[in-house]
Amino acid sequence: xxxxxxxxxxxxxxxxxxxxxxxxxxxxxxxxxxxxxxxxxxxxxxxxxxxxxxxxxxxxxxxxxxxxxxxxxxxxxxxxxxxxxxxxxxxxxxxxxxxxxxxxxxxxxxxxxxxxxxxxxxxxxxxxxxxxxxxxxxxxxxxxxxxxxxxxxxxxxxxxxxxxxxxxxxxxxxxxxxxxxxxxxxxxxxxxxxxxxxxxxxxxxxxxxxxxxxxxxxxxxxxxxxxxxxxxxxxxxxxxxxxxxxxxxxxxxxxxxxxxxxxxxxxxxxxxxxxxxxxxxxxxxxxxxxxxxxxxxxxxxxxxxxxxxxxxxxxxxxxxxxxxxxxxxxxxxxxxxxxxxxxxxxxxxxxxxxxxxxxxxxxxxxxxxxxxxxxxxxxxxxxxxxxxxx
Amino acid sequence: xxxxxxxxxxxxxxxxxxxxxxxxxxxxxxxxxxxxxxxxxxxxxxxxxxxxxxxxxxxxxxxxxxxxxxxxxxxxxxxxxxxxxxxxxxxxxxxxxxxxxxxxxxxxxxxxxxxxxxxxxxxxxxxxxxxxxxxxxxxxxxxxxxxxxxxxxxxxxxxxxxxxxxxxxxxxxxxxxxxxxxxxxxxxxxxxxxxxxxxxxxxxxxxxxxxxxxxxxxxxxxxxxxxxxxxxxxxxxxxxxxxxxxxxxxxxxxxxxxxxxxxxxxxxxxxx
Numbered sequence: 001x002x003x004x005x006x007x008x009x010x011x012x013x014x015x016x017x018x019x020x021x022x023x024x025x026x027x028x029x030x031x032x033x034x035x036x037x038x039x040x041x042x043x044x045x046x047x048x049x050x051x052x053x054x055x056x057x058x059x060x061x062x063x064x065x066x067x068x069x070x071x072x073x074x075x076x077x078x079x080x081x082x083x084x085x086x087x088x089x090x091x092x093x094x095x096x097x098x099x100x101x102x103x104x105x106x107x108x109x110x111x112x113x114x115x116x117x118x119x120x121x122x123x124x125x126x127x128x129x130x131x132x133x134x135x136x137x138x139x140x141x142x143x144x145x146x147x148x149x150x151x152x153x154x155x156x157x158x159x160x161x162x163x164x165x166x167x168x169x170x171x172x173x174x175x176x177x178x179x180x181x182x183x184x185x186x187x188x189x190x191x192x193x194x195x196x197x198x199x200x201x202x203x204x205x206x207x208x209x210x211x212x213x214x215x216x217x218x219x220x221x222x223x224x225x226x227x228x229x230x231x232x233x234x235x236x237x238x239x240x241x242x243x244x245x246x247x248x249x250x251x252x253x254x255x256x257x258x259x260x261x262x263x264x265x266x267x268x269x270x271x272x273x274x275x276x277x278x279x280x281x282x283x284x285x286x287x288x289x290x291x292x293x294x295x296x297x298x299x300x301x302x303x304x305x306x307x308x309x310x311x312x313x314x315x316x317x318x319x320x321x322x323x324x325x326x327x328x329x330x331x332x333x334x335x336x337x338x339x340x341x342x343x344x345x346x347x348x349x350x351x352x353x354x355x356x357x358x359x360x361x362x363x364x365x366x367x368x369x370x371x372x373x374x375x376x377x378x379x380x381x382x383x384x385x386x387x388x389x390x
Numbered sequence: 391x392x393x394x395x396x397x398x399x400x401x402x403x404x405x406x407x408x409x410x411x412x413x414x415x416x417x418x419x420x421x422x423x424x425x426x427x428x429x430x431x432x433x434x435x436x437x438x439x440x441x442x443x444x445x446x447x448x449x450x451x452x453x454x455x456x457x458x459x460x461x462x463x464x465x466x467x468x469x470x471x472x473x474x475x476x477x478x479x480x481x482x483x484x485x486x487x488x489x490x491x492x493x494x495x496x497x498x499x500x501x502x503x504x505x506x507x508x509x510x511x512x513x514x515x516x517x518x519x520x521x522x523x524x525x526x527x528x529x530x531x532x533x534x535x536x537x538x539x540x541x542x543x544x545x546x547x548x549x550x551x552x553x554x555x556x557x558x559x560x561x562x563x564x565x566x567x568x569x570x571x572x573x574x575x576x577x578x579x580x581x582x583x584x585x586x587x588x589x590x591x592x593x594x595x596x597x598x599x600x601x602x603x604x605x606x607x608x609x610x611x612x613x614x615x616x617x618x619x620x621x622x623x624x625x626x627x628x629x630x631x632x633x634x635x636x637x638x639x640x641x642x643x644x645x646x647x648x649x650x651x652x653x654x655x656x657x658x659x660x661x662x
Contacts, residue, residue, distance in 0.1 A: 013521075
């Protein structure tokens with residue numbers, strides 16, 4: 001496979017201004033990442049600052065409800081409340097190695113923006129976070145956290161004021177300052193080498209799962225489930241298992257209100273291959289190739305594209321693509337709260353909803369690992385409002 | 391008229407070329423046709439004809455808003471291509487360079503798309519999000535359909551990329567003045583002038599400089615620095631967007647500006 005391509009997906013569909021910067025980034029990643037010094041710094045931060053390894057928790061009560069044996073990979077316990085910090089720390093260290101002084105990024109749920117602000121402070125880098133005006137409103141608590149940490153939060157009011165628009169604006173901004181500033185891409189999307197870099201930093205999740213499940217159960221799981229849009233938590237969990245063909249991998253995207261056009265973020269259901277934000281991927285679009293806005297109550301899944309690697313894995317049949325509707329997702333939050341006393345992020349609740357909905361399909365002895373990607377504190381208001389209104 | 395003849399003609403007249411950039415369909419097709427006709431009659435040598443895209447990441451706020459309005463008003467790639475044909479029927483003879491983002495030709499089928507724009511009357515295409523690394527299909531189909539593929543060169547472009555781009559380029563090269571996106575700016579950095587000179591060492595191909603050019607002096611400066619012409623776009627949209635209800639009322643002001651920028655291209659050439 002050509003470098004930066006996953007089948008036909010991926011590539012570097014980006015303007016000439018940024019191409020030399022991407023080449024430089026790829027070279028820096030290949031040079032620094034494998035070195036013992038870099039690994040030592042990264043692993044030290046992941047351990048002492050982020051709180052890794054995260055536990056693999058046997059969710060006894062939730063297992064009983066579904067009717068199989070479910071382990072939760074507790075990424076909600078990573079400092080900051082989600083898996084996003086794994087990648088942010090890695091790229092912030094890389095930024096230091098490249099001699100750049102600033103980070104820019106975009107965020108939807110605010111988790112990646114928060115992780116970037118944290119990693120930026122740890123590595124003494126200035127941070128600017130672009131965020132759609134709609135997301136600023138619905139993820140207010142994370143905006144406060146980012147500001148408290150000293151990050152500049154720049155509202156994006158073009159388009160629908162959501163993640164897609166924030167990514168476009170961050171790319172534009174990067175075009176003007178790429179010599180001094182690193183775009184800390186938060187998901188496995190964008191032009192090469194971003195999808196590779198992000199998946200590499202996130203695959204610490206899957207490596208830990210492998211060790212932990214072997215220790216606890218003496219065997220690999222039958223099924224792994226993760227939510228996603230760009231695919232960073234899913235690929236992080238799946239990557240070390242892609243070659244283990246007997247492990248079924250399930251990816252759950254945002255079904256929004258319904259699968260009708262304009263009512264969801266389900267690019268694997270109703271999207272097709274297209275080029276957006278630097279890469280060829282599965283994307284929601286109209287018949288002329290205009291990108292369509294996505295819609296889901298989970299801000300972190302509200303992106304019209306699926307990253308190149310997850311697009312390829314689904315197309316090739318290695319990963320099964322499913323979706324969960326908003327309604328099922330809110331119910332899943334309740335189920336997790338009542339069974340295990342945990343409040344999941346709305347994004348994570350998509351994976352939980354999948355388990356609840358498909359519980360008939362699992363046998364009692366079946367071993368499932370669900371990547372519990374983040375905690376739901378940021379969604380508390382939305383969750384309360386939903387149950388209050390309905 | 392094809393691009394080679396146009397550049398030849400300008401050279402013999404001792405003039406720099408002016409290529410105004412318009413996104414078709416903002417606020418509606420009828421206005422775009424009149425706008426482009428006005429530009430052609432008052433100083434444009436080559437026309438950059440934009441097909442709007444939903445996520446124009448290489449464009450600044452002015453053209454983002456332009457694309458958004460045009461799409462809201464229902465413009466489609468098919469209507470744009472029809473628009474090129476209408477311009478030809480109206481007697482506009484200037485070379486037409488289509489600009490769009492890659493998903494538009496990709497979804498239509500690259501070869502099919504290039505054939506259609508050629509049949510409508512276009513001579514070249516600019517796809518800002520296709521760098522040399524991803525250009526194989528576009529180049530092969532461009533050759534087959536007789537459409538020049540125009541590449542961009544930026545201040546960040548390294549020497550070895552510059553050489554690669556110069557080797558595969560045809561028609562002309564688009565020199566991006568500044569690190570950034572399209573949009574009118576107050577002044578042009580010295581790096582612009584350096585870049586034009588740097589590119590010149592690798593190729594004799596015509597060079598058109600764009601991004602951040604919005605007046606006569608800036609056009610004159612880039613041409614004096616060795617560019618064969620100047621590209622300006624957002625500055626025209628900025629004029630008509632002030633009066634979107636009756637944009638045709640702004641055409642005299644636009645005619646005046648395109649005349650001035652063209653004058654700058656002529657002056658710049660004489661200052662060389």
